[in-house]
Amino acid sequence: MGRQEWAYCNECEDLVDFDIFEEIVTEQYKGEEVRFKFHVGRCRCCGNEVATDTAYNSRKSEAKIKAYKKKRGIIDIDEISEILMKYDIGKEALADIAGFGKVTIKRYYEGFLPAKEYSDILYKILNDETWFMDLVQRSRTKLKEVTYRKIVARYDRLARINESKIDQIANYIIIRMEEVTPLALEKLLSFCNGVNYAVNGERLIFDESQAWAHGPVYPYIYNKYKKYGYKPIGDGIYSSHGWLVSKLSEKERTVIDMVIRTFGLYSPKTLEKISHSQEPWREKRVGYKDNEAGREAIDEESVERFYIENDLCTEEKIMRYILNCIREITFHAPGTRTDCAFRENMIQE
Numbered sequence: 001m002g003r004q005e006w007a008y009c010n011e012c013e014d015l016v017d018f019d020i021f022e023e024i025v026t027e028q029y030k031g032e033e034v035r036f037k038f039h040v041g042r043c044r045c046c047g048n049e050v051a052t053d054t055a056y057n058s059r060k061s062e063a064k065i066k067a068y069k070k071k072r073g074i075i076d077i078d079e080i081s082e083i084l085m086k087y088d089i090g091k092e093a094l095a096d097i098a099g100f101g102k103v104t105i106k107r108y109y110e111g112f113l114p115a116k117e118y119s120d121i122l123y124k125i126l127n128d129e130t131w132f133m134d135l136v137q138r139s140r141t142k143l144k145e146v147t148y149r150k151i152v153a154r155y156d157r158l159a160r161i162n163e164s165k166i167d168q169i170a171n172y173i174i175i176r177m178e179e180v181t182p183l184a185l186e187k188l189l190s191f192c193n194g195v196n197y198a199v200n201g202e203r204l205i206f207d208e209s210q211a212w213a214h215g216p217v218y219p220y221i222y223n224k225y226k227k228y229g230y231k232p233i234g235d236g237i238y239s240s241h242g243w244l245v246s247k248l249s250e251k252e253r254t255v256i257d258m259v260i261r262t263f264g265l266y267s268p269k270t271l272e273k274i275s276h277s278q279e280p281w282r283e284k285r286v287g288y289k290d291n292e293a294g295r296e297a298i299d300e301e302s303v304e305r306f307y308i309e310n311d312l313c314t315e316e317k318i319m320r321y322i323l324n325c326i327r328e329i330t331f332h333a334p335g336t337r338t339d340c341a342f343r344e345n346m347i348q349e
């Protein structure tokens with residue numbers, strides 16, 4: 001990291017060595033007391049606060065304003081950005097739809113604080129898609145035709161995702177991962193479903209999973225995203241509010257995050273190999289050749305048993321499990337050792 005070695009201490013009037021502590025800072029802002037968490041630099045000689053890097057003071061004032069907004073229930077810039085991404089609109093269009101002056105949203109990005117009543121409207125837009133669409137219809141004459149059509153198209157997609165849990169999980173993974181191929185998505189969905197048994201004791205995905213040659217597959221998701229081939233899927237819609245996560249509980253989102261932070265670190269091919277080592281897939285591939293197409297339904301009870309027996313219920317346990325799988329794959333897969341030797345030769349040359 002770019003941590004500087006010395007900081008200037010006003011008390012010692014010298015460059016000093018310092019430590020960084022996570023502290024709860026209390027400060028005044030606009031006549032109100034706000035408290036926020038911050039990594040505070042402290043002089044090692046006298047304990048006085050020191051700026052640990054050039055961005056220290058601006059970072060601290062941002063944290064303070066963020067805390068103030070949160071305390072007063074005022075929408076944050078990140079949340080306004082979420083509105084723009086969710087509905088696929090620009091700042092001016094949002095201002096028109098919300099009934100604000102044209103430059104209002106732009107001003108917020110320049111640092112102006114939204115008034116409470118404006119902020120409440122924006123929160124409602126973020127959380128309530130139907131209400132948003134009512135506003136759009138009412139302000140239709142103010143919007144360009146192309147903007148209006150884009151919004152309607154986006155609204156239809158949101159409404160469709162609202163009805164399907166597997167779509168919501170897939171969309172959540174696509175957004176969180178930033179880059180995910182159809183092959184990796186299929187594997188991650190199946191790991192999510194399994195880990196949810198180990199963590200929450202219940203099934204996550206109610207669509208049928210099938211034992212295809214390349215691992216477990218949800219045919220509905222496969223058909224939806226196959227056009228991307230080996231490329232990352234590029235049609236995720238970002239929002240952590242409203243319809244996009246309406247069928248997911250907090251507990252379930254925790255499981256999905258857990259899978260993303262563990263299995264999500266590995267390449268699609270590695271994930272495929274891990275899925276090939278799992279009993280619920282293997283038992284449905286008996287009698288099939290390696291690359292032979294198969295459509296047998298995976299047995300959910302077998303999935304539940306596998307994840308509970310392997311105790312895949314924390315990030316640490318999942319990481320250990322993955323590393324074990326990779327070790328097995330590396331030492332037992334035919335051809336792998338030759339591959340390693342080959343690569344070593346390349347490096348020597």
Ligand SMILES: [Zn+2]
Nearest residue numbers: 009012043046
């Ligand atoms: Zn000092």
